[in-house]
Amino acid sequence: MGCVTSTSITYQASAPLIKRPNTVAVGTIVWLGSEVMFFAGLFAIYFTLRSTSPDLWAFEADRLNFPFSLTNTIILVLSSFTCQFGVFAAERLQPYATGWKPTQWGMVEWFFLTYAMGAIFVAGQVWEYATLVSEGIAIDSNAYGSAFYLTTGFHGLHVTGGLLAFLFVIGRVFAVKNFGHREATSAIVVSYYWHFVDVVWIGLFLVIYVLK
Amino acid sequence: MRANVNLFWILTVFLLLVAGTYVMWSWADNAANGLDHPEWAGSVAITLTAVLSAFIAFYLGRVHKAQGAELPEDRLDANIDDGDAELGFFSPWSWWPIMLAGAAALMFLGLAIGFWISFIAVGLGVISLVGWVYEYYRGNFAR
Numbered sequence: 001m002g003c004v005t006s007t008s009i010t011y012q013a014s015a016p017l018i019k020r021p022n023t024v025a026v027g028t029i030v031w032l033g034s035e036v037m038f039f040a041g042l043f044a045i046y047f048t049l050r051s052t053s054p055d056l057w058a059f060e061a062d063r064l065n066f067p068f069s070l071t072n073t074i075i076l077v078l079s080s081f082t083c084q085f086g087v088f089a090a091e092r093l094q095p096y097a098t099g100w101k102p103t104q105w106g107m108v109e110w111f112f113l114t115y116a117m118g119a120i121f122v123a124g125q126v127w128e129y130a131t132l133v134s135e136g137i138a139i140d141s142n143a144y145g146s147a148f149y150l151t152t153g154f155h156g157l158h159v160t161g162g163l164l165a166f167l168f169v170i171g172r173v174f175a176v177k178n179f180g181h182r183e184a185t186s187a188i189v190v191s192y193y194w195h196f197v198d199v200v201w202i203g204l205f206l207v208i209y210v211l212k
Numbered sequence: 213m214r215a216n217v218n219l220f221w222i223l224t225v226f227l228l229l230v231a232g233t234y235v236m237w238s239w240a241d242n243a244a245n246g247l248d249h250p251e252w253a254g255s256v257a258i259t260l261t262a263v264l265s266a267f268i269a270f271y272l273g274r275v276h277k278a279q280g281a282e283l284p285e286d287r288l289d290a291n292i293d294d295g296d297a298e299l300g301f302f303s304p305w306s307w308w309p310i311m312l313a314g315a316a317a318l319m320f321l322g323l324a325i326g327f328w329i330s331f332i333a334v335g336l337g338v339i340s341l342v343g344w345v346y347e348y349y350r351g352n353f354a355r
Binding site for chain 1: 213247249252253254255256257260261263264267268271272275278279280281282283284300301341342345346349350354
């Protein structure tokens with residue numbers, strides 16, 4: 001035994017079965033944590049400007065179209081649910097529908113529906129921006145305009161990026177011969193992002209349209 | 213991983229305490245100057261830092277619960293080869309991130325010196341993203 005160089009410590013008969021955390025999912029969550037801080041900066045800008053010019057806020061915030069924005073918000077929140085049904089389908093490893101009923105839908109159908117609802121939200125925001133600019137609230141008109149367009153605009157860019165991500169994930173499903181765990185993981189992390197963007201919008205909606 | 217989870221919960225509690233102190237202190241300070249609100253930028257930033265910590269703590273806690281046992285790297289009696297299970301797929305190398313970075317650089321160049329450059333950058337960016345996302349889904353690597 002003179003030539004043995006390794007120490008014999010407590011060997012187990014077999015290593016315990018571990019379901020390792022998915023590195024893609026953990027990485028996405030940590031990145032979303034940093035996104036929280038990005039939006040924290042935007043919220044801080046909004047609150048600071050509001051506290052320095054309360055009269056401007058009282059005047060400009062009254063000109064927002066609340067029913068329109070509420071409808072748009074409901075569409076975005078519902079899209080989070082359709083997205084989650086797509087994730088359930090992906091976890092069943094079911095890429096395509098097996099019938100017309102929504103209970104038989106696969107990931108692709110749910111994600112296309114989510115994409116459509118997200119696209120309606122972005123289009124609605126573009127229309128809202130155009131209306132507000134025509135009424136004289138632009139990004140360079142005053143502090144309210146800057147705060148409003150910076151917060152909702154960066155959120156809108158995030159939604160647009162999410163729409164692109166949905167297309168990529170759907171494209172991956174079309175590209176593979178067999179839908180596997182890798183494709184399911186892409187679908188799941190895109191849904192994390194989508195839920196995050198949805199929650200940020202609920203925060204923005206409450207602050208900008210409800211609290212005013 | 214239990215230690216990671218605990219650390220993030222401790223950070224959450226600490227940041228909440230700091231946020232409470234900051235709100236009250238800055239409010240008292242503002243009140244002395246005749247203002248009836250806390251200092252907003254810091255209050256929002258510190259509170260949302262607590263949310264950030266809680267977010268990661270909660271998620272890691274769920275992951276820890278779901279994995280069924282401790283990871284080899286968390287065990288004193290584990291050997292190196294206990295940790296060599298399949299960790300996932302990692303690309304050995306790729307040109308696409310460099311191209312994407314180039315597109316981003318062009319985008320900001322466009323913002324700085326002439327907006328028309330940004331249109332080219334958006335096209336390049338979309339091409340790089342598509343290339344990157346589908347790199348292992350076509351050609352020799354198609355599955």
